[in-house]
Amino acid sequence: MLRAHTVEQVRRAEEAAMAAVPEGTLMQRAAAGLATAVIDLLGGAYGSRVLLLVGAGDNGGDALWAGARLAARGARVEALLLSEQVRADGLTALHAAGGWATRDLDELSTTPDVLVDGIVGIGGRPGLRPDAVAALARFEGVPVVAVDVPSGVGVDTGEVDGPHVRADLTVTFGTHKVAHLVDPASAASGALHLVDIGLDLPEAAVEALQTDDVRALLPRPGWDAQKYTRGVVGVRAGSATYPGAALLAVAGANAGLVGMVRYVGPAAVADRVRAAHPEVVGAGRVQAWVVGPGGGDDAAAMLADARADGVPVVVDADALRHVDGPLPGCVLTPHAGELAAMLDVAREEVEAQPLEHARVAARRWDCVVLLKGHHTLVADPGGRVRVTTTGVPWLATAGAGDVLAGLVGALLAAGLEPLDAASVGSWLHGAAATEAADGGPLTASRVAVHIPRVVRETLSPPESGLLG
Template sequence: MRRAHTVAQVRAAEAALMRELPDGALMQRASSGLAHAVLDLLGGGYGRRVLLLVGSGDNGGDAAYAGALLCRRGVAVSALLLGSSHHVAAIAALRAAGGQVVDSLEGLAPDVVVDGIVGIGGRPGLRPDAAAAVAELDGIPVVAVDVPSGVDVDTGEVEGPHVRADLTVTFGTHKVAHLVDPAADASGAIHLVDIGLSLPPAEVEALQQHDVAALLPRPARNAQKYTRGVVGVQAGSDTYPGAALLCVAGASCGLAGMVRYVGPDTVADRVRVVHPEVVGPGRVQAWVVGPGGGESAGEALRAALADGVPLVVDADALAEVDGPFAVPTVLTPHAGELAAMLGVPRETVEARPLEHARLAADRYDAVVLLKGRHTLVARPGGQVRVTTTGLPWLATAGAGDVLAGLVGALLAAGLDAWDAASVGSWVHGAAATEASGGGPIVAGDVAHALGGVLRTLG
């Protein structure tokens, strides 16, 4: 599990550890990890050039001490000091190792820039001098120290100018900004350096492959199709028959013992041709409602709720949601749909996705799967899982229909709403990556790849 802690949690853990260590030992651990990460990125030391942007806080000290280590490996290190005060001992160590402090960027041609401007205690945005330096260095690879300077560490929000890193070297634990967009998008690849922190549970986390494998439902030795779970799909319409086919494809991934389809006869006929194993109406352990449902989505939602079983609400049915649910429910909006549900502009949700996913989860007493580059799965009370699988090619019509069906199958197979949504989102993203091979895909490709990913997890 990749866990993301808040600034307060990290500060408390650092303070506790520093009481046990000699002065400066924690910063030396951090700077050593940072220096080695920079060397790995450079592919060696001799002949390389590194520019440090050194701010007033501990991140500036980490950068300067790392610069001293890089000097000893043959790197030409320059440091531009930003802010009013700096870590005196770290700057002295840098100079003693052969590094130089510069007053401007003129004449410098670094291979890598190290962003040590502000750390986890900084406010969103950059001061004008720092913003100007960052802008002047645009196009040069950036390694951020702990977090990209200028982002909001605890929310993942950005406001004003900020660093966009190619690599972020963080210490002790991940921070929320590393997982939650838009700050996560500015963090680049994440390299975690273990510095020995003892940390409490985190409210934001990201499942990894072994976590998903452990949660995946598996048939009992004496299983039969009904005990494995029956998922019902109410999706599609004469206008949007493809939504039904894709949703059923996601539900027919093999995790549930049976899939039932309920919808217009013309659509049902097409579903049976493509998926002959799918049957008609009957008892189910979970419903998926909404994809391509059009004007009938509200009626389908009310009928599904009357059954009193867990529920996935997607697409057109989301517009019919008007209050808390009495059954375990997963809502699967994209930013525009969630904005409509909460009565705010889409841009507001995109700027503050963590806040709005949590708000909706509490308002509707449901798990909210907010689709995006890093999908957020929030449950009432504030806990959030972030999906980091997938790739930009997954932004394609119908992919959400496949996801809704997959989550429904996981619900029917016995997972609770939070686990079903977060496992389904992870598997969906992994299937997209497998199907893509780095190139374009369509939603059907994702559905076809589900089986292979699930076999790998098995």
Template sequence: MRYAHTVEQVRAAEDALLARLPEGALMHRAAHGLAYAVLDLLGSAYGRRVLLLVGGGNNGGDALYAGAVLARRGAAVEAWLLGETAHEGGLADLRAAGGRVGWQGRRPDLVVDGITGIGGRPGLRQDAVAALERLAGVPVVAVDTPSGVDVDTGELDGPHVRADVTITFGTHKVAHLVDPAAAACGVVQLVDLGLELPPAEVEALQPDDVAALLPRPSPDAHKYTRGVVGVRAGSEEYPGAGLLSVSGAASGLAGMVRYVGDAGVARRVRDTHPEVVGAGRVQAWVVGSGSGQHAAAELAAALRDDVPTVVDADALAHVVAPLERPAVLTPHAGELAAMLDRERAGIEARPLAHAREAAAAYGCVVLLKGRHTLVAAPDGRTRVTTTGTPWLATAGAGDVLGGLVGALLAAGLDPFDAASVGSWLHGAAATLAGSGGPLVAGQIAGAVPAVVRGLPPVG
């Protein structure tokens, strides 16, 4: 699991560790990790020019000590001081290693962002903004988090650094996983400091976690014990949505799929998926994709069965809060804006806050689709999906996702696990199916078995 802790949690863990270490040991440990990451990025240090943008806090100290390591390896290192003060020990170490304080104006090969640390407020001072403008186009390595982002929420409020690589220490922070700040982090690399950390409310599944959570058939399993998922989706106007929802549900994660809905869609389903059957008892429903004017009736019928339900697309407009049964709501930002009576831009600016708000209001799991999809539980626990590809932004992909999540509900996962595992598999399958290029929604479900086969062995 990749955990994202808050600033308060990190500070407490650092203080506990500092009490057991010699003075300065933790900063030197962080700085050496930063320096070696920069060396990996540059390929070598000798003859390369590195510019440190240095603020007044410990973040600037990390940059200065790392700069000293690079200078000793042969890099030409300069420090542009942007704060009223700078870390004295770091300055002395940089000078002793042959680094210079002050920028002479020559364009560097790489910039190290040490302007503000995890305790900084969102936004940047004008002198920092001006410095970044002069260095536009130079690769940037951020120290811990890109300066100017809101570390605990992933939100942006004003100017900020956009990094190519972020080197973080001890643990990931919320801003590394949650957009829009996560998009400013670039590639995130973690330097282990040996911190003892409490549980985190924001986390991201990794392949080992998905392998452990995924329901697998027992030796004596049959189609009913593996779970039966029902799909109420599609209509005469939108037949493809029903077919794609069934494709996600019929990717092999559950024992049986039932389709209930438009007769024309049912014929297409039988032609494409002859294993899918009609009405009968189910352990979970998927409802809403392409249901159009029938969405309210289909949702009501699904909820009468009192089984876990995935509510998507057209059906979301008919959900009444709070829901009184386990459910996963799967809106995109526009749909969540309508559910919460907000503007879409506000949802996109504060996705974590709004996903959690909706989960609490509706009393169920909310899967907010996006570049980094968020899965929020009513108690505030949140998982972030980091699998996927930009090519996944294609019509019908969400219909497949709903079917995947519904199959996992029917197979026995609780809504939080079903939504987060389903979202992870969906992103991984899209990446595999696209192989770095375009894809269409129908390819995603077909790639799910290969993704499952490629998961690490359990036990």
């Protein structure tokens, strides 16, 4: 599990660690990891030109000490001091190693090969001061390595408000931070490199499933399995106007993770569903429902009928408009526009603060909320949040959400808890899209086709050389 902690959690862990080791040990560990990452990025230190952007606080200190190590390895290191109060010990070390520092942007001697962003620490507020903005603008196009987090982003929220660093690589210490995973700030981090500095950390604020986690959670049929014990998922979706939504939702549900799929909907749509999926049957008992994709005017009745069965429901698309109270045990799967309508706020607010709005929605409706996006968020009413980091931009295509809803419903019917079903389903959906795209465009139908292959590869042991 990839875990991301808040600033307060990190600070408490650092205080505990510092009490057990000599003074300065954590900063030296961080600086060593940062210097190594910069050398790897440059392909070597000797002769390279490095510019440190140094603010007050420990991130500036990390940059200075890393700069001293780089200078000792033969790099030409300059530091632009963006605060009157920088770490004196780090500045002394940089000078002793042959580095140079100035407070005047115009005194810098050459265009660097890399910028090291030590402008703002993890306790900084979103946005940057004009002098930092000017320095970044002067060297636009030069690769940027951020120290811990890109300066200027909301570390605990993933929000951005004003100018901020856009890093090619972020070297973070002890643990990932929320801003590394949560949009829109996650897009500013670039590649992530975690340096272990010896912190003992509590339960994370935000998590992201990895292959091993998905492997452990995926349902597997036992030796005595039969179609009913493996789970039965029902799909109420589609209309004369949108029959394709039913086909796609059924395709997601029918990826092989349950023993049976039932479809209930307009007769003409049902005929098309069974022509495409002859193993799908009609009405009957289910362990979970998927409701809403393409439901149009019938979505309210679809939701009411599904809720009457007293089983978990995945509420998607048109059915989201008819959520009128708590839905414990269920999963809502809105995109930003749909969640904005449900919360009566502007879409731009949800896109600017997805973590906050996903948590608010999960509490309001007492259920798991899967907020679709670049990094999809899955929040439960208790405050737990998982982020999906699989997927490709090509996944932003019509019908992809219908496939996802069906897949999450199948995992619910197979026995996974709502948080697990939603986060595992989102992970598989993104991984299937990555495989289906193969570097190019894709359609929702192709995503559904690739789900069984991704499941097989995920279940394969790591030594097989497949996905794990």
